[in-house]
Amino acid sequence: MKIAIARGDGIGPEIMEAVLKIFAANKVPLEYEFVDMGKWVFDKGFSNGMTPEAKITIENLGILFKGPMETPKGKGVKSVNVTARKTWNTYANKRVFQTLHGVDTVFSKGGIPIDITIVRENIEDTYGGIEHMLTHDVALSRRFITRPGSLQVIKYAFEMAKKKNAKRITCGHKANIMKITDGLFLECFYEVAEEYPELKADDVIIDDLCMKLVTRPDTFDVIVLTNLQGDIVSDLCAGLIGGLGFAPSANIGDHICIFEAVHGTAPDIAGKNIANPTALLLSGITMLRHLGYMQNAAVIENALLFTLESGVHTGDFGDKKIPSVNTSQFTETIISNFGKAPVQGAKPVLPNMPATPTSFKLEKNPVIVTEEMEQEKIVGVDLFIESVEQPEMVAHMCQRHAGEKFKLINISNRGTQVWPTGSIYTNLVNQYNARFESLDGSPLHQQDVISLYVSLSGDFKICSLELLNTWGDKRAYSLAQGQ
Ligand code: NAI
Numbered sequence: 001m002k003i004a005i006a007r008g009d010g011i012g013p014e015i016m017e018a019v020l021k022i023f024a025a026n027k028v029p030l031e032y033e034f035v036d037m038g039k040w041v042f043d044k045g046f047s048n049g050m051t052p053e054a055k056i057t058i059e060n061l062g063i064l065f066k067g068p069m070e071t072p073k074g075k076g077v078k079s080v081n082v083t084a085r086k087t088w089n090t091y092a093n094k095r096v097f098q099t100l101h102g103v104d105t106v107f108s109k110g111g112i113p114i115d116i117t118i119v120r121e122n123i124e125d126t127y128g129g130i131e132h133m134l135t136h137d138v139a140l141s142r143r144f145i146t147r148p149g150s151l152q153v154i155k156y157a158f159e160m161a162k163k164k165n166a167k168r169i170t171c172g173h174k175a176n177i178m179k180i181t182d183g184l185f186l187e188c189f190y191e192v193a194e195e196y197p198e199l200k201a202d203d204v205i206i207d208d209l210c211m212k213l214v215t216r217p218d219t220f221d222v223i224v225l226t227n228l229q230g231d232i233v234s235d236l237c238a239g240l241i242g243g244l245g246f247a248p249s250a251n252i253g254d255h256i257c258i259f260e261a262v263h264g265t266a267p268d269i270a271g272k273n274i275a276n277p278t279a280l281l282l283s284g285i286t287m288l289r290h291l292g293y294m295q296n297a298a299v300i301e302n303a304l305l306f307t308l309e310s311g312v313h314t315g316d317f318g319d320k321k322i323p324s325v326n327t328s329q330f331t332e333t334i335i336s337n338f339g340k341a342p343v344q345g346a347k348p349v350l351p352n353m354p355a356t357p358t359s360f361k362l363e364k365n366p367v368i369v370t371e372e373m374e375q376e377k378i379v380g381v382d383l384f385i386e387s388v389e390q391p392e393m394v395a396h397m398c399q400r401h402a403g404e405k406f407k408l409i410n411i412s413n414r415g416t417q418v419w420p421t422g423s424i425y426t427n428l429v430n431q432y433n434a435r436f437e438s439l440d441g442s443p444l445h446q447q448d449v450i451s452l453y454v455s456l457s458g459d460f461k462i463c464s465l466e467l468l469n470t471w472g473d474k475r476a477y478s479l480a481q482g483q
Contacts, residue, residue, distance in 0.1 A: 001291060003030055004058045006037040006050075008067020010265025011275035016067045018277035018331040019284045025335040028288065028296045033057050037084070039070040039265075042077050049080025058088070064258045065287055067280065068265045078129060081260075086123045090251035090258050091149065092156040093122040095234045096286070101344045102308035103242035103317055107217060116213075116237050117164070117222045119157035120230025121185075122251055124149045127227045134463035135386045138431045145181040145226060148368035150188040156252060157224040158196045164222075169193075171203040172225040172233060180478055185226055210236060238262060245316050248282035250290065255362065259287040273326045276314040278304065281334075292353035299349060303334050305342040378444040380409065380437035380468035381452065382477070385460035388430050391419040398434045401455040405448045406436040412480035422482065431463060435480070 005020075007013040023030065035054035042049050049069065058064050064084070071079040085093070095118045099108055107114055130142040154171075161169045171189040175182040186203055193201035204212065206229050213220065213233070217240050225233055238247040244263035251258040261279035269275055281304060288297035312333050315324040325333065341347075387394050391411055398408050411419040412433045416426050436452060438444050446467075453462060469476040 001030055001063075002033055002061055003063040003065055003287075004035050004054075004061045005032045006035050006054070006064065006066040006069070008037075008265065009039045009070040010068060010267045010270040012038070012067025012069065012265060014271070014273060014327055015261070015275050015277040015280045016065075018327055019281050021331055022281060022300060022334055023284065023296075026296050026300055026338060028293060030291075030293075033061065035064075037066065037069060037080055039072065042072065042080070047077060048083050049077065050084070058084075058256065062256050063287065063291070064256065065284060066258060066260045068261060068263060070265045070267070082127055082129070084258060085251050086127070088253055088256035088258070089123060090253035090256060091122050091152045092252040093120040093230065094118070094160065094250045094252060094286075095120065095237070095247060095262060096282075097234075097237040097241045097247060098345075099241060100246055100305065100308050101342060102305075102311060102313070103246060104319070105240065105242050107240060112218050114217045114237075114240050116217060116220050116240075117160070117166075118230060118234050118237060119153060119160065119222065119224045120234060121149065121153040121225065121227045123227070125227030132464075134384060135430050135461075137429050138463075140464070143178075143181055145184050147184060147188060147370045150185045151192065151370060152368075154185075154189050154192045154224055157222060158192050158199065158201075161199055161222040162196060166199065166221040168200045168202070168219075168221040169196075170209070170220060170223045171201075172206050172209045172223055172229055173203060174206050174229070175203075176205055180476075182226065189224065206233070209233065213237065213240065234262060242317055245276035245279055245314075246282070247279050248286050249279075250283065250286045257287075257290065259283045259290075273328060274315050274324075275327050276316050277327055277331065278308075294350040295352045298347040299338055300334070301347050302341040302349070303337040303339075305345055305347075306337045306340040307334050309342040309344070310337075374471040374474070377470050378446070378449070378467050379441075379470050380406070380435060380444070381449045382466045382468060383434045383436065383453065383456060383462055384464040384466075385432055385434055385456065385462050386430055387432055387460060391422060391428075391432070394432050394434070395419045397459050398436075398456065401452060401459070402436060402439070403452065403455065405439055405444065406452055407439045409435045409437045410480055410483055411435070412483075415481050417480040417482035433480070435468070437468065 007016045035057050037050040037054050041051060069080050097114060097116045099114045124144050124146060126141050126143050128144050132140050134140050171186055173182040173186050175186045213236055238244045247262035249260050249262045261283055263279055266275060285297045285301050311319055311322050313324055314330050395411055402408055410417050413428045418426055
């Protein structure tokens with residue numbers, strides 16, 4: 001089987017070389033096609049960080065094994081890592097965090113075992129990166145949480161939890177505040193849970209989850225989260241088991257899968273031959289199992305675990321009384337330990353399975369719609385307008401435009417109601433949301449909304465608008481704080 005490899009930036013080439021050396025020594029039956037992705041490809045003028053040839057190769061082969069890649073900070077180009085995950089719909093990001101003997105942490109010293117699998121939604125949420133400055137003072141990020149996107153990742157999480165005989169699957173969320181977006185994710189979680197009665201499914205609010213992960217990490221098994229919350233909680237979990245140097249990551253899709261370490265390019269230690277290749281090696285081991293190379297995976301993993309258990313370490317971890325080794329020496333030690341197994345946590349050496357076919361061609365972009373729409377009605381509109389006037393004056397000006405179809409319901413500023421009632425102590429910025437609803441409750445048409453928009457634009461700059469819809473009896477929008 002042939003897979004695509006991108007060496008990455010910073011420490012990427014060094015740790016990739018280490019892993020491929022270990023694979024070669026273990027006679028892993030894989031061929032590689034190296035592709036051009038990363039910071040240096042941006043620098044050559046390819047705005048998405050990969051060459052057209054790299055894209056074609058990855059789409060043909062279906063598996064990408066990649067080193068970390070640098071995202072230039074601030075304005076301009078988007079992260080090639082995020083672009084790759086989103087473009088190829090690798091919707092589930094699986095990250096396994098296990099106690100590694102030889103990697104001391106407060107938990108390992110306290111005899112508290114950790115074995116947590118995070119499944120992070122990988123393509124939606126604020127990672128859409130859909131951001132606008134609405135006024136010179138007000139920035140907006142759009143956060144998409146969709147039913148098909150949530151169901152895809154949650155189904156993967158339950159199926160994976162069942163296969164690994166998990167004792168518990170937990171949904172982390174903030175649905176108490178983000179009732180519509182996180183509320184939808186949570187609703188999908190319990191919908192899927194009904195199909196897996198054998199699994200104990202529960203949910204924990206994200207802040208409480210962070211506290212419980214630090215105080216009782218041993219009580220968690222599989223945790224499924226939205227993208228941003230999953231990203232943050234993953235790094236918290238990496239901290240529980242000794243740091244980012246030990247955290248592997250698999251980006252799973254139906255057609256293309258990407259395997260990589262959780263950590264970044266570590267520019268501070270790049271080119272020094274001192275980086276820890278463990279996370280990338282663990283990601284490679286996950287990839288081998290995904291492809292059916294069970295025996296190679298187990299032999300390499302046991303050699304790695306034996307190496308860690310025997311106290312051999314790179315400079316970023318381990319017993320400071322034992323001198324550290326460099327990346328090359330660490331790699332050679334793992335190779336010399338093939339056939340050995342750790343005292344604790346040894347993996348069973350199972351025979352290889354026939355390699356699973358990877359990518360297959362699609363004729364057109366799949367459109368996923370999960371359910372028939374209930375009767376949808378437009379009942380109003382939120383118009384986001386720029387103004388430095390006081391709420392009373394904004395309301396007075398808005399009411400002049402309400403006409404025969406609309407009434408002004410309320411005005412809010414950053415989500416807090418400031419009219420018809422509010423507090424003098426609420427700070428204001430130069431953008432209000434004027435909420436208009438149908439005057440007599442009858443359904444509205446888009447044309448009515450456009451007429452209101454045109455009229456209101458005589459007095460205000462309108463930065464953005466959102467329709468207020470109902471589906472059957474259900475309100476498909478949130479109330480302002482204090483409404
Ligand atoms: P980082 O993970 O590169 O580094 C954080 C700290 O951990 C540094 O002190 C670094 O030396 C250390 N570290 C990381 N990996 C290590 C390893 N294998 N061995 C020893 N020490 C290690 O995070 P940072 O500095 O925030 O990001 C640097 C660049 O990496 C940024 O451009 C960022 O966008 C990119 N990045 C790429 C990722 C990917 O390709 N999937 C993921 C995260 C960041």
